[in-house]
Every structure is written in C-alpha cells, then in structure tokens.
C-alpha cells in the first residue's frame with residue numbers, strides 16, 4: 139500500500155554523519171532499498187538545522203542539505219522525484235517515489251522572508267516555526283517561557299498562506315499553537331501524538347487536536363518511543379492506541395503518519411527501520427477498515443495539501 143510519511147531526518151544525518159549512504163543499507167532508517175521494499179509513495183524530508191550552529195551558517199546549512207538531496211538522492215535515482223504539489227504527486231508513475239521538502243523550525247531563515255521564499259522556490263512545502271527551543275518566529279514546546287508567535291512569526295504564517303504552504307505545529311509551544319490556529323490557512327502537525335495518552339510536551343492535548351481538525355489539519359502519528367509511551371519503550375500496540383484515541387476525537391480521515399525515522403535513536407520495537415512498515419500495515423489492517431488504513435497511510439495527508 140502507498141505510504142505518505144510526513145517527517146524524517148535523513149538529510150540531517152546524511153549531511154552531518156560521515157560514511158552514511160542513501161544508496162546502501164548502512165545505518166540509515168530510510169534508504170533507497172527500504173523505501174522501495176516497503177511501498178513508499180511520498181516521503182517528507184525535513185531541513186532541521188541544529189540550534190547550536192552559528193546563525194551566520196544556518197541558512198547555508200539548509201542549502202547544503204538541499205544540495206545533498208540532489209546529489210546523493212535525486213541525481214542517483216531517477217525514479218525518486220522532488221514533488222512540490224498535489225498535482226506532482228498525482229503525476230508520479232507507479233514505480234516512482236516522491237520526496238517533499240519541509241522546514242523544521244525557522245532558525246535557518248532568522249528574520250529574513252527572502253530566505254523563506256528562496257526555500258519555497260527550492261521546493262519547501264511545509265514550515266514548522268520552531269524546533270523545541272525559541273527563535274525569532276516563536277517559542278518551541280520545550281522553551282520554558284512558552285511565548286506565542288512574534289510579529290515575524292505572524293509574517294511567516296502569512297507567507298505560508300500566500301504560497302499555499304503547510305504551517306506545521308508539531309514543535310511549537312501551546313500559546314504559539316493557538317496563534318497559528320487563528321492565522322494559518324493550512325495547519326498540520328507532521329509528527330506528534332496524543333497528550334491524553336502520553337504526557338509529553340511534544341504531544342497535543344485533545345483540545346488542540348480538535349482545533350486542528352476543525353481547521354482542516356491532519357496529525358501525523360509519530361514513532362518516537364517517548365511520545366508513544368511514558369516508559370520510553372514503545373510498540374505497534376502503542377501506535378494503535380494513539381490512533382484509536384485520535385480517531386475518537388473526530389479524527390477519521392484526519393490522521394496520518396510522521397515516523398521521525400533518522401531523527402530518533404530508538405524506535406518502537408517492531409519498527410526498527412522503514413523496511414518494517416509492512417509489519418505496521420499488517421497490524422493496521424487487522425484493526426481498521428481498508429478505507430481507514432488507506433487514508434491513514436496516504437490519502438489523508440495528500441487530501442490536506444493545498445490545491
């Protein structure tokens with residue numbers, strides 16, 4: 139079955155860790171072979187720029203990661219294509235896989251909308267305002283101040299709206315979440331779970347999840363073990379619990395997946411890398427209808443893409 143996965147950190151690892159290769163199975167959760175074997179259709183690749191890098195090199199680092207995407211992935215694998223729209227996804231041939239670029243935190247653009255628009259032109263179709271800490275746009279979910287959007291952050295959301303780009307609330311502090319709900323036309327949560335089941339600041343409360351659904355957003359269930367189970371160890375059974383809970387909040391048709399592969403050191407025990415997706419799909423098919431599973435795996439995120 140076709141899979142749309144809304145978040146992974148392959149580009150971060152390829153850029154910063156020497157010796158890794160997308161073409162070989164030598165340590166990445168997501169490789170060419172894994173995507174092909176498991177039935178990938180669209181994989182979102184995040185640009186994640188570590189907060190500790192000097193500001194002067196953050197934008198350059200984002201460009202370097204896009205360069206890695208082209209040199210190491212797109213140029214070497216003609217059946218992998220950069221997709222920038224729903225139409226691009228619909229045009230993918232049966233044996234082709236789409237890669238969609240996303241920005242995880244606005245640290246790379248500092249306070250410069252030219253940099254944001256440049257990233258749009260290079261293919262970025264989803265923008266999260268923050269990672270876990272604060273930046274010029276907003277505070278992240280683990281910044282103790284917990285402030286909402288700055289004036290610049292509001293401009294970023296307006297720019298996302300104008301360019302029909304998703305605004306991703308997965309890492310933002312709660313106050314900023316509600317600011318985004320008031321301003322974003324295309325909000326999503328690419329990789330977050332239910333706070334009601336696992337009390338972690340990166341997870342969303344029922345009230346937040348309902349608000350996201352009311353605004354047409356989709357939530358990507360993530361495989362981060364500590365967001366699935368407070369013990370820090372998780373299994374597919376935990377993923378199903380989060381899906382059940384979120385479905386009960388009116389989430390039928392609004393739940394997807396955002397694995398966070400290559401952004402996590404440990405995984406749920408049965409999902410050690412992307413090649414194991416079929417094990418999850420088997421479990422989903424035992425619990426839910428065919429239409430529900432198809433929606434969760436692919437259709438729901440694709441439907442939420444702005445036309």
Ligand SMILES: [Zn+2]
Pocket residue numbers: 242309329398401
């Ligand atoms: Zn993340």
